[in-house]
Amino acid sequence: MSDLVDDYDYELPPGATAQVPAERRDQARLLLVERFAAEAPRPRPAVSGSRLVADLPSFLGPGDLLVVNDVHVMAARLVARRDTGGRVSVLVLRVAEGGRGATVLLGARGTIREGELLELAGDTWRVCRVLGQGRFEVQVSAGRDLHQLMADVGRMPLPPYISRDAEADARDALDRERYRTTFAAPQGAAVAAPTAGLHLTSELLAACERAGARLARLRLDVGEGTFRPLRGERLGQHEMHEESYVLPEATANAFARTRAAGGRVVAVGTTVVRALESAVAADGQSLAAGEGSTRIFLAPGHRFSAVDALLTNFHQPRSTLLVLVSAFAGRATIAQAYAQALAEGFRFFSYGDAMLLQGQPLAAASRPASAAGQAPATGPR
Numbered sequence: 001m002s003d004l005v006d007d008y009d010y011e012l013p014p015g016a017t018a019q020v021p022a023e024r025r026d027q028a029r030l031l032l033v034e035r036f037a038a039e040a041p042r043p044r045p046a047v048s049g050s051r052l053v054a055d056l057p058s059f060l061g062p063g064d065l066l067v068v069n070d071v072h073v074m075a076a077r078l079v080a081r082r083d084t085g086g087r088v089s090v091l092v093l094r095v096a097e098g099g100r101g102a103t104v105l106l107g108a109r110g111t112i113r114e115g116e117l118l119e120l121a122g123d124t125w126r127v128c129r130v131l132g133q134g135r136f137e138v139q140v141s142a143g144r145d146l147h148q149l150m151a152d153v154g155r156m157p158l159p160p161y162i163s164r165d166a167e168a169d170a171r172d173a174l175d176r177e178r179y180r181t182t183f184a185a186p187q188g189a190a191v192a193a194p195t196a197g198l199h200l201t202s203e204l205l206a207a208c209e210r211a212g213a214r215l216a217r218l219r220l221d222v223g224e225g226t227f228r229p230l231r232g233e234r235l236g237q238h239e240m241h242e243e244s245y246v247l248p249e250a251t252a253n254a255f256a257r258t259r260a261a262g263g264r265v266v267a268v269g270t271t272v273v274r275a276l277e278s279a280v281a282a283d284g285q286s287l288a289a290g291e292g293s294t295r296i297f298l299a300p301g302h303r304f305s306a307v308d309a310l311l312t313n314f315h316q317p318r319s320t321l322l323v324l325v326s327a328f329a330g331r332a333t334i335a336q337a338y339a340q341a342l343a344e345g346f347r348f349f350s351y352g353d354a355m356l357l358q359g360q361p362l363a364a365a366s367r368p369a370s371a372a373g374q375a376p377a378t379g380p381r
Helices: 053-059 146-153 172-178 195-199 202-210 249-260 270-279 320-329 331-343
Strands: 029-034 047-052 065-069 077-081 087-095 101-107 117-120 123-132 135-142 214-220 243-247 265-268 290-294 309-313 354-358 377-380
Touching: 029 053, 029 331, 047 053, 047 331, 053 202, 053 354, 065 249, 065 270, 077 146, 087 146, 101 123, 195 309, 202 214, 214 249, 214 270, 243 270, 249 265, 265 270, 270 290, 270 309, 270 320, 309 320, 320 331, 320 354
Parallel strands: 029 354, 065 214, 065 265, 265 309
Antiparallel strands: 029 047, 077 087, 077 117, 087 101, 101 135, 117 123, 123 135, 214 243, 243 290, 290 377, 309 354
């Protein structure tokens, strides 16, 4: 499979990017894709049909383990003002213990300097440290802690391809509801949503369990690096961002039981794939529970040993996530599926429709042993 960045590109027609979610979460469309169909010795059509996400239980059964990312997305976008009145865009990346300090991305005209004061909805922050690349450490000088401020006036950290007005938008309330999963933990540290999970309702998850599947959870704190485009001409030249995760003991136990019984592990989203493939043992039969961090680049040549099927949205051209699904299901298969999805009017990206990638991988002997540029997990800690 190719390691050329240009081979993970495609033309996105105007209007294909979803700007709002489907009226009901589970009414998003679902493209059914057979893994490596286009790469088989006798190639087959990649797409076997289309349904709705609401039909997911019909593709699950006894012995399946459905794994979700229950991370909470912070309302991390804020607007600050300098003493000159100039506007400063704020993205909160990490809140310090106690909630009175944070690491943030700041965008403004001119240079922001250490010691500068910023006003946010009646509160005052002081810039404590310049970290570089637009990142700063700030401290609350007067006013609410970060969690309360974000709860009161924060906006959801939508990706740049979803268009919203700069300081307020009539769709802000919709985004607060729909850019989080229905099963998210009360608090968390994500600045992007695990978007495949946005389609799932409590009723749909209950239907999956009635079909015989078991539900397991983990948490991976999705960072802003998830939107970073591929850099360089080859995949090995891209520097992968780091993300932290927590894998509960109960999930590790459910995984081991599933593997021992010969069941499938079905990941809801690429964030789940990253966490599971970072924590899985070499024999693919167990997971290391606990906290960890990962810079794993799931690229061509990676042997997926933790995940058998994947529910995922459509991903941007020249992105690490497009590389991930191509490695999981085959580059030609994904290219064929994306072309058909665009021809049939599927909606793309975070608020768009979904794919279910399932079926057997190619024989291990037909694939290289390791991916160029793949960075390892730093593991449980």
